[in-house]
Amino acid sequence: MRRRPWRRTFFVDLFLLLFVLLLVLFVLRVAFIGGDAEVRVKRSAELPLRFSSDGGFKILQVADMHYGNGLVTRCRDVLPSEAARCSDLNSTLFLKRMIEAEKPDLIAFTGDNIFGTSATDAAESLFKVFRPAMESRTPWAAILGNHDQESTMTREELMSFISLMDYSVSQANPSGFVVDGYGNYDIRVHGAWGSGLANTSVLNLYFLDSGDRAMVGGVRTYGWIRDSQLTWLHTISEELQSRYPAPALSFFHIPIPEVRDLWFRGFVGQFQEAVAFSSVKSGILQSLSSMGDVKAVFIGHDHLNDFCGKINGIWFCYGGGFGYHGYGRVGWPRRARVISAQLAKGKKAWMGVETIRTWKRLDDDKLTKINEQLLWSNDYLPSGTLYV
Numbered sequence: 069m070r071r072r073p074w075r076r077t078f079f080v081d082l083f084l085l086l087f088v089l090l091l092v093l094f095v096l097r098v099a100f101i102g103g104d105a106e107v108r109v110k111r112s113a114e115l116p117l118r119f120s121s122d123g124g125f126k127i128l129q130v131a132d133m134h135y136g137n138g139l140v141t142r143c144r145d146v147l148p149s150e151a152a153r154c155s156d157l158n159s160t161l162f163l164k165r166m167i168e169a170e171k172p173d174l175i176a177f178t179g180d181n182i183f184g185t186s187a188t189d190a191a192e193s194l195f196k197v198f199r200p201a202m203e204s205r206t207p208w209a210a211i212l213g214n215h216d217q218e219s220t221m222t223r224e225e226l227m228s229f230i231s232l233m234d235y236s237v238s239q240a241n242p243s244g245f246v247v248d249g250y251g252n253y254d255i256r257v258h259g260a261w262g263s264g265l266a267n268t269s270v271l272n273l274y275f276l277d278s279g280d281r282a283m284v285g286g287v288r289t290y291g292w293i294r295d296s297q298l299t300w301l302h303t304i305s306e307e308l309q310s311r312y313p314a315p316a317l318s319f320f321h322i323p324i325p326e327v328r329d330l331w332f333r334g335f336v337g338q339f340q341e342a343v344a345f346s347s348v349k350s351g352i353l354q355s356l357s358s359m360g361d362v363k364a365v366f367i368g369h370d371h372l373n374d375f376c377g378k379i380n381g382i383w384f385c386y387g388g389g390f391g392y393h394g395y396g397r398v399g400w401p402r403r404a405r406v407i408s409a410q411l412a413k414g415k416k417a418w419m420g421v422e423t424i425r426t427w428k429r430l431d432d433d434k435l436t437k438i439n440e441q442l443l444w445s446n447d448y449l450p451s452g453t454l455y456v
């Protein structure tokens with residue numbers, strides 16, 4: 069065979085050139101761009117959200133992540149033997165494992181996502197909290213608790229920042245309404261592809277800002293849901309129900325006073341600490357009762373309570389403390405709640421929602437599943453049936 073030296077040099081040169089180019093790109097990226105600061109448009113979740121082809125839609129509730137700065141932020145209330153090797157990264161690891169185990173269609177972060185006083189830079193901490201959701205490309209929605217704004221961002225800034233993050237379906241506020249707070253929005257979940265309800269919302273999710281702290285008559289108390297928010301909620305619920313009678317779920321951070329009475333009336337799960345609510349009684353319970361579509365409300369705030377109880381025909385469920393930098397109870401594992409809605413099977417295609425169930429998982433070796441219960445069913449099954 070005849071050799072063609074010119075060709076070899078050509079390929080060698082080309083290879084060298086490519087190599088140098090890649091090296092320059094790499095150095096540039098490491099030196100000047102670096103991870104999160106990269107400028108690009110938001111990666112959006114596929115909208116509208118919809119039930120999958122197996123007729124299910126699953127929500128993972130993450131209550132009270134209480135994130136600080138990551139590796140350097142220590143865990144609270146863990147065994148002395150665990151303390152040295154425990155940080156915010158354990159909360160991240162738990163979230164990753166939950167996503168892997170449950171493969172949720174939506175993650176709902178119900179406030180105190182960052183623990184403001186421990187978070188040096190709110191933006192940095194927000195990236196750290198939500199990273200597992202973004203990396204797994206899971207649509208996610210967040211609302212604020214009473215601690216989120218204690219770092220370097222106001223509540224308004226936090227919600228607009230959160231709404232711009234990858235795969236976030238969160239919104240600052242509804243357009244066309246003037247409402248108190250930041251983070252009042254609804255999410256519609258459409259029926260399965262190929263069904264007659266493919267273009268119809270068959271499950272509605274209402275997210276509300278329950279505020280942070282307030283001074284009422286010279287006394288410090290927590291925030292509450294204001295009339296302007298209830299007006300919006302009534303309007304949107306009425307509009308949605310006029311199109312299709314979909315069940316709805318609601319999410320906010322601070323419990324309402326009536327949750328305390330469940331101590332005497334019964335609950336599923338554990339009631340281990342006083343319910344911390346605002347001294348101002350909001351009209352939210354009356355609103356939810358008169359709207360009629362909301363079947364369950366998911367709250368956070370009290371990390372040692374993880375129970376569900378029924379008030380005026382509506383379930384109120386705590387998520388149970390998730391994050392390791394939030395207070396907890398030594399030996400009582402951090403936990404997460406899962407909410408699972410299932411469509412009814414028609415002769416040829418999926419129909420509307422038939423059941424809504426919930427359970428929790430503990431952050432132990434097996435992610436032990438506990439307290440599975442039926443929250444609502446479309447008239448076929450007795451409501452409140454327990455599957456433990």
Ligand SMILES: *[C@@H]1O[C@H](CO)[C@@H](O)[C@H](O)[C@H]1NC(C)=O
Nearest residue numbers: 146150153154155157158161
């Ligand atoms: C935190 O994570 C580390 C590293 O994965 C692990 O060794 C440790 O057991 C975890 N601690 C707790 C309390 O889960």
Ligand SMILES: *[C@@H]1O[C@H](CO)[C@@H](O)[C@H](O)[C@H]1NC(C)=O
Nearest residue numbers: 261262263264265266267268
């Ligand atoms: C839903 O909308 C799409 C696109 O507009 C349309 O092709 C489809 O027929 C609609 N399906 C139903 C059940 O209305």
